[in-house]
Amino acid sequence: MAGMRVRRPDEIRESRRKRNHSCWGHLIVAPLWAQHGANLGTMLRTCDAVGACLAVPPHDWVAEALRRGNTVPGRSCVHRTGNPTRWIERERDKGARIVAVELVEGATRLADVQPARRRTVILLGHERTGIPEPMLDLADEAVEIPMIGRGASLNVAVSGSLVLYRLAGLL
Numbered sequence: 001m002a003g004m005r006v007r008r009p010d011e012i013r014e015s016r017r018k019r020n021h022s023c024w025g026h027l028i029v030a031p032l033w034a035q036h037g038a039n040l041g042t043m044l045r046t047c048d049a050v051g052a053c054l055a056v057p058p059h060d061w062v063a064e065a066l067r068r069g070n071t072v073p074g075r076s077c078v079h080r081t082g083n084p085t086r087w088i089e090r091e092r093d094k095g096a097r098i099v100a101v102e103l104v105e106g107a108t109r110l111a112d113v114q115p116a117r118r119r120t121v122i123l124l125g126h127e128r129t130g131i132p133e134p135m136l137d138l139a140d141e142a143v144e145i146p147m148i149g150r151g152a153s154l155n156v157a158v159s160g161s162l163v164l165y166r167l168a169g170l171l
Contacts, residue, residue, distance in 0.1 A: 027052035041069015042157035053077035100139035107144035115169030
């Protein structure tokens with residue numbers, strides 16, 4: 001591919017937002033049962049890239065994980081959920097679409113998911129045990145990420161990033 005040139009960092013910075021985005025309330029990714037704190041920092045970077053917010057569970061380790069893992073300069077939009085069940089129910093009551101990223105019967109393949117047209121909350125589960133079954137009953141839709149390898153699931157930050165990009169209409 002003759003003539004291809006890598007853009008310089010200053011060119012890339014010039015094309016990006018100059019300041020932090022406030023809470024747009026359109027896409028909220030919620031890794032409420034994540035196993036590893038490093039995933040939260042990775043999700044914050046993806047949230048910044050697509051203009052989404054991150055919702056975090058009320059665990060003691062979360063604040064430190066966010067501090068350590070967030071490499072995006074400035075503040076990020078982080079919602080603290082308190083009790084996850086009540087938080088999801090409140091989001092539904094406010095009209096949010098709840099999307100669970102989970103391997104369940106009847107799940108929509110990621111490639112078939114349409115970009116979000118209203119406030120959408122993306123639930124992400126634990127890497128081994130997934131989303132607790134009672135929480136699946138609160139979801140409007142389940143999305144699955146097809147895999148042909150031997151593993152049972154992707155890392156929660158990878159899964160969340162793929163679904164966020166799709167719902168943001170960037171894939």
